Amino acid sequence: MASPSEHASFLPPVLTFLSAAVIGVPVFRLLGQSAVLGYLVAGVLIGPFGFSLIAEPETAASVAEIGVVLLLFIVGLELHVSQLVSMRRDIFGLGTAQLLICALVLGGAGALFGLPATAAAVIGIALALSATAVALQLLEERGDLGTPYGGRAFAVLLFQDLSVVAILALMPLLASAGGGGGESFWFGAAVQSTGKALAAILAVVLVGRYGLNPFFRLLAASGAREVMTAAALLVVLGTALLMQEVGLSMAMGAFLAGILLAESNFRHQLEADIEPFRGMLLGLFFMSVGMSIDGGLVKAVWPALFGATAAAILVKVALVAGLFRLFGSSWLDAVRGAAILAPAGEFAFVLLPVGNGLGLLDANATRFAVALAALTMLIGPVAAKALDAALARRPVQALEQATDVIEATEARVLVIGFGRFGQILTQVLLAEGVSVTVIDKDVEQIRSASRFGFRVYYGDGTRLDVLRAAGIGRVELVCICIDEPEAALKIVDMVHEEFESVRTYVRAYDRTHSVELMNRDVDYQLRETVESALAFGRATLEGLGVPGEAAARTAEDVRKRDVARLVLQQAGALPDGSSWLRGMQPEIKPEPLTAPQRPARALSAETRDIIGHERRDAAQRALETQDGAPDA
Secondary structure, three states, X not given: OOOHHHHHHHHHHHHHHHHHHHHHHHHHHHOOOOHHHHHHHHHHHHOOOOOOOOOOHHHHHHHHHHHHHHHHHHHHHOOOHHHHHHOHHHHHHHHHHHHHHHHHHHHHHHHHOOOOHHHHHHHHHHHHOEOXXXXXXXXHHHOOOOOHHHHHHHHHHHHHHHHHHHHHHHHHHHHHHOOOOHHHHHHHHHHHHHHHHHHHHHHHHHHHHHOHHHXXXXXXXXOOHHHHHXXXXXXXXHHHHHHHHOOOOHHHHHHHHHHHHOOOOOHHHHHHHHHHHHHHHHHHHHHHHHHHOOHHHHHHOHHHHHHHHHHHHHHHXXXXXXXXXXXXXXXXXXXXXXXXXXXEOOXXXXXXXXXXXXXXXXHHHHHHHHHHHXXXXXXXXXXXXXXXXXXXXXXXXXXXXXOOOHHHHOOOEEEEOOOHHHHHHHHHHHHOOOOEEEEEOXXXXXXXXXXXXXXXXXXXXXXXXXXXXXXXHHOOEEEEOOOOHHHHHHHHHHHHHHOOOOEEEEEEOOHHHHHHHHHOOOOEEEEOOHHHHHHXXXXXXXXXXXXXXXXXXXHHHHHHHHHHHHHHHHHOOOHHHOOOOOOOOOOOOOOOOOOOOOOOOOOOHHHHHHHHHHHHHHHHHHHHHHHHOOOO
């Protein structure tokens, strides 16, 4: 039987990784650099060519590959057909041109230095890809994702992510085609591999199309949040494993799973559940990349390695800037976009080992290319920051209006709660053409929402990660329409703390809830029954023969006096609100806004008892008030 010390043997490397992350990443963020750069440097320091704190970096790398799998799942999850159509020119035009031209030039340079054709092709493609995590982080830090150059950079990254899936799928076929054995062997192997791959893809598509939504609806109805998280990981990793078993890549399986769930009502909840795992494992992936840099190789051939790094960055900047300019960007935007895309991407560290394992390039070429890609990721973000700072000193030209940028598809309003109240609200917004995103955790409401012509996503609106996944940071205001007062207050507190620019419009449950919301300085609050009850009262007066204008004036007068009383109750200026302080919740009882013409009359014995008890309490309160009043 294993001893406790053997069971705990995994703790030292885990603690080493966590310590390196919590020290390295904040340091680089304070220096104004990307978190990815912090992970890479931390990996170099703890790796075999640093302080050698990790004995088996290969084990960490195998686990860290799951981070890439989850990254591709998130990429697939965020894709929509409408988004692809609106950005089709930049995605498929600019993206295709960038990948092909950069791969040809960089691969051709490798061939000139004596690399075989297959090795030069793999290395050229790997270096032509860009670091999605680094580029998006820089764009978000600058707030430039919605600018023309930011939109075009995003389109190129999107095409690269799509192309990686195809490249990974074709590499085993290319390797089997070059494996010898005659034409019949080649034909048979290619047909068999292609047939298995297509059958697996078809099976995944069918299960995803007809099975995933009912599966997640069943789990959501159970109310067990942790089961939803387990199911999300099961779908992603299970699909990834299936693709690997048929000779494709785990990354392709995860991407397919994301695509199949992109239109699902559970998309935001799944993204929120996967995001923490993706972030941590992707950080581990970057640290494993840092550990993979061969210090002996760097020391032995550092002039060639650093020269190749500088050349690769300069070549990509020149080529991509020219393409951006060709597609309509200004020179300033073209250079900024090219600098964002200059570092080699995270998928270079997937393609190169796969190519080595398939025999497309040898071990020496793989070591050199991995070190080269890692150095571009180390140096590229620093160079982009420096270039951006230099360009910022120049007079800024007026930017042209972006036409195909991601922000064009973002919702302006986030509605939390799709019950009776939320359904009517969204009808009003959509009638005016306002784009809306709706979150609800009731499976039945989600099922019925398909008749409304817009997406309603499954998720718990009181969770910060779900709000982030739903895009709350990019909306103009959030409408909180749930009927749980405490949950609504929790959401208001989170929004005010994390998203100060987002306005809060809240459905109040009752008078006490309204005062709580007013104390929290929401932008707008309304008790759910006020307007309907006033309209009902006005119609009742008209039904009794009161002229319409008079009934309307009476209803408006009641509304104004009700608002005035609410404000006084919030300020503690009325007896029923005199003890009101922030954080306290006294009971606010309904009081007549108009003095009654006669005392109340009871029509049953039970009612007389209730009214009598109420009158005795009122008299007692009056006596206490008189006793406590100062003498005149």
